[in-house]
Amino acid sequence: MEHLWPTIDRLVRWLDTETETTPEVARLLRVLKISEEAGEVAEAIHGVSRSNPRKGASHTWQDVEKELCDVILTSMVALRTITPDAEKVFAERLDHIAERSLTP
Template sequence: MDANTWPLLEQIRECLDQNDGLAEEQDRRFLRLLKIGEEFGKPGETVLGALSLKEGGTREDARHELCDVAITALVALVTLRPDAEMDFDQRLWQLVYRLQKEQVANGVDDRAFPQGKVHVTPHPLA
């Protein structure tokens, strides 16, 4: 992600808000969360297709569908929270820190996470 990611997500949210025909903010939030569920099934279908277990779908299609899931989830987050970027960053730091702590506790070489270049300390807001 780069400096344009969050402003673009906000633009998507604004566009959806203007065109979704919903008067109630609560309905809008609920439907954005349901949309994540709808998008979630698509990568699985394309992976099955890419593995020739089901007709259609390529690995590239699966990657695109996973991006759609991530974007849909982030737009929902932006809809729910005006400070979504901070929430996302804080949660990402928490998860990485927890994983790194678990690796060290399990005797796994901490250089293996990730590529031995990032040593994570708790996020200042965590």
């Protein structure tokens, strides 16, 4: 996982060079993209659970896994777009949640 944040940095730089919007709009769109990706997780869950009789079994649990990864990556890109200290912010938040949740 040592290449995780450097890869996120490369993705952000790529997005920055490919976007035709202002940095302010790009920041908002990247945060909004998280909702779009979460919707794809929901769609995959519906597909794997056969909740739509018209579509039947349209997805697998592997599809759900991939969509969840997309949510995580999209969130990391959005976080890095908002702050250059994304890695530190994320680590501190993870530590806070773990301490709050796992400490008796």
